[in-house]
Every structure is written in C-alpha cells, then in structure tokens.
Amino acid sequence: MSLYEWLLFLHVLAAFLLVAGLAAYGALVLGAGGAAARRALAPPAMALWGAGGIGVLVLGVWLALQVDEYALWDPWIIAAIVLWLVALAAGGRLSSELREDRPGSTRLLLAVMALATFALLVDMVFKPGA
C-alpha cells in the first residue's frame, strides 16, 4: 500500500470513529438511560469523538499536503476546517455539560455536532471549488 492509500484509509477510519462518537453522544442525550447510562456511555463517546476528530484533521491535512491536486487553501478544505472547528467546539461544550451534569442545551449542541458532521461528509464527497 502506498502512503496515500494508508493516509486515506486511516482518514476514513477516523471519520467512522467520529460518527461512532456522535452516535454514542446521541444515545446519551436522547436516550432515557439516566445517570448510570451517562456514566457508562460518556467515556467511550468522548474517546471516539476525540480520537476521530483529531484523526480526521491530522490525516486530512497530511493528505492535502501529500496530494499535488489539493492545497490547504482550497475552498472545500477551508470549509472542512471551519466545520471541524464548529463540530469539535460543540462536542467539547456538550462533553463538559454532561460531565458537570447540568442539562442545558445538550440537544442543541448534539444537533450542531450532527449537522456539522453531515456537512463535513458532504464537503468531503462533493469537494466544492476543487
């Protein structure tokens, strides 16, 4: 396997981890499991979301540098970085709200994470401006 194939595989794998983290957060926020479910689900949700988030960014930037046709200032890559920041900021705030057990705007934050993640996927597939 070439370096490009490895990077693409690991980048996509990181995206799957990110979505797995989002699903775990969804079960946490929308499920009726209570405090016990929160204690059980919160650590894997944070780990999957965090590892996936860091993985997609680092491997995505590496891929952009590796492939001659891509540049970091391409509109779709800048859009992806902005969406990544939005998703990860919402995820960080949701995580702290869950950790401190203060049910504030958890559903809104989850919706922001889901929409930003979906928009990231659309951006990665269609690559507008590429």
Place this chain on the structure above:
Amino acid sequence: MLAIIRPDGWNGPLLVHVGGAMALVGALVVVLALGVLPAYVLMRAGAEWIASEEAVGDEAWVGIGYGVSEAGLLLILVATGLAWRTSRRAAGSPGRAVAVIAGVLLVAYLVAIWAMTAKPA
C-alpha cells in the same frame, strides 16, 4: 427447583445480573432494529447506485465490499434474532453470541473500509 435451593444471599446479585443482561439485550434489539438495519439498507442502496454510475467491474475491492455486505447482513439478521430471543427469555449464551457477532462485524467492516479506500487489485 434451582430457585428453591438458591441461597438468599445470591438473589440480589442474580437480580442485578439478569436485569443488566435484559437491559443490555433490550438495548441491542432496539439498536439493531431501529439503527443497524435501516443504516444497512441506506449503505447498500448507495453501493448499488455508485456501482451503476461508475460501472465497476469485478475488481477485488468491489468483491470484498459485496462479500462483507452480504455476509454482514446475514450476521445482522442472526444477531437481531438472537437478541430478540434473548430479550424474551433472559438467557445468557445467546446474548454472548450477539456480542461476538458484533465484534466479528466490526472487524469485517474494518476490512471493508480498507478495501474501499485502498482498492486492492
């Protein structure tokens, strides 16, 4: 008979154990029926769509994708059936089988992600 001869001190842990297993399997049934099967249909419909657009041949990576998809559907259906059966009977071993199948599916999907991205000849 077992319930009659079981020491009283075992009842609490047994209740937690069986209750936990029922909650585990119940959650799994819901996740499988409401999450996994609809997601499978979406994934497979998308696969057929992109395959027809790209007019892919019988390359190895396409075969791996279809193989994992079809074997995976069989495992998903078996896991759903086992989870449903276990949720009604509170039995232990089918629940363990569901967990093993979920593990096998995760490994198979990892291989499929690799095949879809690396596209081995």
